[in-house]
Amino acid sequence: MPKPLADNESLKSALAEACPELTGELLPLLDSGLAHDHYRIDGSPWLLRVPKQSQRGYTAAENLAYQAACFARVSASGHGPKLRASLPPGPRLPMGALVVEYIEGRPPHLPEDLPALAVAMAAVHALPLPSQDKRPPLEDHRDPVAGALREIETQALYLDGPEVAGETRRQLEEELDWARAYTGTQKGVAQPRSLVLTDTHPGNFLIRRTPGPEAVIVDLEKALYGAPAIDLAHATVYSSTTWDLATSATLAPDEIVDFYRRYLAAAGPERAALVAPTLLPLRRLLLLRALTWCALWRVEHRAEITEDNSAGWAAGRSDPGLIAHVEERTRHYLDPAVVRRLRGEWLDSPRLEDLLR
Structure with a gap:
């Protein structure tokens, strides 16, 4: 097991200083994500969320401030955990920590819980867009399509490595040519923008009953101002719905179309x-x-842990079983036959576009 970034006594000490009334034992939760350790604060409705590393290369203070803003803003929708406190980075707590609401719930069941996910995302996207000066520290993609392409172009540099088969590289380069052309058509076109969640694979949600199924997104460090449709896509593409073992499902085209229609209604x-x-x-x-990120991860997770924890995907920060799972998933998604099947949504008949009409 990897050594936690901060020991239990350091966490208790930092928590006592910020929230002296929270005196319960810290109960570690299963290591199910690449970016954080989590501790339930016994006898309270709160959770301690401890970053392992910055996935965006931020300093510890920048990373914590960004995540605190994510929780504070998304929770206003009623579909994200409330933020209680920030524990600043220090010698014994290198990346700091957040105290956030502990959500009692279960993983989503697909496709049954897709309507709840659609309603949750619609609520987040409906939050008023703040004035430009109030958007920091969150990223603000004034041209969301161009912003997405910039990220893709950076990740696409990893397609030339030995981790990507030649046939996969050829297919993704065709997709990249399409993406560049499409982005060109959107210059100067007004694009819908809102607060978006960015990392909306179903495993990042929990379902609670109040009294009916209600979705809450619990992983929020990547929120930004951008395109709502990217959130919707990320919740329902194959590489997301089969990412997390607890929520794994392959959606049929009509189930994807129903999800989109429910979102539009909400x-x-x-x-x-x-x-x-x-x-x-x-x-x-x-x-x-998503697929170019897989190519990036298969190289970058081998990075050594840095003193400032800026090696965003270092495998040494996570449980080996989790790393083995991510390694298997990324390899699977980059298989040429899988890529070909995924592209079938727009290249083969019947296309998803035809079903959505």
Whole structure:
């Protein structure tokens, strides 16, 4: 097992200083994510969320401030955990920590819980867009399509490595050519923007009953201002729905279409009219983002742990079983036959576009 970034006594000491009334034992939770350790604060409705490393190369203070802003803003929708306190980085707590609401719930069951995910995302996307000066520290993609392409272009540099088969590389380069052309058509075009969650694979949600199924997104460090349709795509593409063992399912085309329709109904006619034309182009863009990330991870997770914890995917920070799972998933998604099947949504008949009409 990897050594935790901060020992129990250091965590208790930092928590006592920030929240002296929270005196319960710290109960470690299963290591199920690459970026954080989690501790339930016994006898309370709170959770200690301890970053392992910065996935974006931020300093510890920048990383913590960004995540605190994510929780504070998303929780205003009623579908994200509340933020209680920030524990600043220090010698015994190198990356700091957040105290956030502990959500009692179960993993989503697909496709049954897709309507709850659609409602949750519609609620987040409906939050008022703050004035430009109030958006930091969150990233602000004024041109969401160009912003997504910039990220893809950076990740696509890893397609030339030995971890990517030649046939996969050829297919993804075709997708990259399409993405560049599509981005060019969007210059100067008004694009729907909102607070978005970014990392919306179903394993990042929990379902609680109040009294019916209600989805809460519990992994929030990547929220930003961008395109709502990318969130919707990320929740339903194959590389997301089969990522987490607890939520794994392969969705049928009609189940994906039903999810989109439920989102548009929850969003209301005005927002639906803006978002609907972007659903399928941004789905294609999102899948390219996901697959190029797989190529990046297969190289970068071998990075050595750095003193400032800026090696964002270092495997040494996570449980070996989790790393083995991610290694298997990324290899699977980059298999040429899998890539070919995923592209079938827009290249083969019947296309998803035809079903959504």
